[in-house]
Amino acid sequence: MELLLMRHGEASWEAMQDQLRPLTPAGVLSVRCKAELLVRQGVTPDALLHSGFLRAEQTAANLADVLGCQQVIVNEAWQPDCDPQAAIDTLEQYADLPLIFVVAHMPLLSRVAGLLCEGRGGIGPGFATADILRLEMEWPGLGMATAGGFIAE
Numbered sequence: 380m381e382l383l384l385m386r387h388g389e390a391s392w393e394a395m396q397d398q399l400r401p402l403t404p405a406g407v408l409s410v411r412c413k414a415e416l417l418v419r420q421g422v423t424p425d426a427l428l429h430s431g432f433l434r435a436e437q438t439a440a441n442l443a444d445v446l447g448c449q450q451v452i453v454n455e456a457w458q459p460d461c462d463p464q465a466a467i468d469t470l471e472q473y474a475d476l477p478l479i480f481v482v483a484h485m486p487l488l489s490r491v492a493g494l495l496c497e498g499r500g501g502i503g504p505g506f507a508t509a510d511i512l513r514l515e516m517e518w519p520g521l522g523m524a525t526a527g528g529f530i531a532e
Contacts, residue, residue: 382470382495382514382524383424383480384488385413386506388441390434397459398432402441409509410438414445416530417511424480426450426473430457435482438509442480457483463490470519488512498522504529 388406402410424446429439431453443451456466466487473479483491485506492512493503498521504512513527 380474380476380516380519381478382516382519383422383478383511383530384492384506384514385438385442385480385482385511386485386488386508387432387434387438387482389508394433400432400434402434402437406434406508407437407441410441411445413509413511413530414442417446420530422446422478424448424478425476426452427480427482428452428454428457428469428473429482430459430484431455432458432484435484439482442482446480448480454481457481457487459484459487461487463487463494466491467494467519467521474518492524492526494521495519495524496522496526 388402388410390400391403394400427439427448429435439451454469456469488506489503493501511530514524516524
């Protein structure tokens, strides 16, 4: 199973609630550029999950548009302050799919990557906006993943 973890694109700070922050025009552009890079690499996700926050939803919609992914799923376990183990547990239902793409937030992404690769709590790598980390694993469990690195432009 291959897992791509992506932090949402750059978001505006002009919203009444955190979950309603939209992508900026620069955020949309950076997400679409990353998606086009993935197309050139032959990446076709079998499912694209996102947290349901507006910026993650917009990031996922742009990715799905460019990558041609039909299965876009809201998964609230991937919201910013959620439990990283709970987020990892949601991946089990997709373990039979070759490539899963998740759009989420910091610090959750860092914690999930740390648990999947190192098998223990704490913080994993930092994610800038629109960063994508590639992980490979047989099963989404603690210490079961190997990081393939960040996807660079």
